[in-house]
Amino acid sequence: MSRRVLLAVIVAIIALIWWWRRGGESSEVARAPVAAAASAAPAPAASAPAIDPAPSSSAAPAQPGTERMVPVAPDAPPPYPPGSQPLTEGVDPALSVQEDDPIDSDHPEALHAIFGARRDVVHPPDPLVVDLAIVDAAGKRVAVHGARVRFRSERATPEHGPWFTAPFVDDGSHRYVATFKPSASEKDALIGYRVFLEVGFDAPGGLGPRAYGSSMMYTEPPRGHLNGRYTEAVIDGSLVVGAGVTIEAAGRFKVIASLYGADQQHAIAFAQRSVDLPVGDGSIPLQFFGKILRDAGLDGPYVLRYVMLFEEHPDRGTYAPGVTIDPAYTTRAYRARDFSPDPYVAPPVSGPVVTAQSPSQQGKPPPMFTRGAPPASSSSSSGGADQLTAPR
Secondary structure, eight states: OOHHHHHHHHHHHHHHHHHHHHHHHHHHHHHHHHHHHHHHSOOOOTTSOOBOSSOOTTSOOOOTTOOOBOOOOOOOOOSSOTTEEEOSOOOOTTBOOOEEEESOTTSTTTOEEEEEESBSEEOTTSOEEEEEEEEOTTSOEEOOEEEEEEEEETTSBTTTBOOEEEEOEEOSSSOEEEEEOOOHHHHHHHOSSEEEEEEEEEEGGGTEEEEEEEEEEEOOOOSEEEEEEEEEEEETTEEEEEEEEEESSOEEEEEEEEEEOTTSOSEEEEEEEEEEEOSEEEEEEEEEOHHHHHHHTOOSOOEEEEEEEEEEETTTTEEEEOOOBSSOEEOOOOOGGGSOOOOOOOOOOOSOOOOTTSGGGTTOOOOOOOSSOOOTTOOOTTTSSOOOOOOO
């Protein structure tokens, strides 16, 4: 090979090496902005998957290990006002539902204890009555020994009581009834709001002692009563029944009631209303919303059932229930089409709404709510832009 040819080959090799390195650097330079942009961009939060604003049937299916959140439309506003709801079956609020518990956990179908307070609401001087029956798999009642019930107030503790005990007595058909008539001192120890009770017995078949818990209300009656005077009117397409009350001490009172068809069998609507009342005679209006009556399609007359007056104690978070009046009142013979088919429209919110997320509430403990308007000095830390008021 001549020197000229060798020199040409060397020059070609050098040119090839230069070209190769030049292309590699260009590629790195071209990739560098992309890498820099990726490192500068904030990483998406792992706990916040991307939301697909407009999913379609043609969208590619999600790959394994990924997820796609579809926005959910907010709940539709309720078609009925808070104090009036459709009703499929009414019940006396003073009665309790019997509890049904298996006695042998290894054979839960074999024996059951059916028990509970006969009435969930009891006022002195009425006794506290509890029923008990032990039934086998066929539903047949069987004998039981050592059956008793004991009571304590919510102020007492299970360990230290005081507890007050009454025996169960067989009525002759293995239905057991315990009747406890508190003395004056026992009544003072139990009266309040709820009374806890414990039913105990020696289980049949050598299964050993058993004990089951429940509760009932043992309160003074409200300082007022339903006086039997009712009014009725169709107002804004709804049936409004005024329940007459006689109040002995000013306070906050509530009435609940169920509206039935003329046969007293077909439940239509439930209504409740709380108001502040002074001493004397008054009335608490119950609205049975028009759309409920219209949709039910039952013509009147309607029967007011299971009416009860409560005295509320918002400062204590308790209430004193009265006695049930059933039936209480029969309305005129309305037609279902006399009532409005329009759904409920909530009134607009007046004033600012304060929540735990409001700027004025940051760093503060939960507020204490009291009844009534806030004092004049109850302004927020944001210069009086919002105020906390008690829920009604």
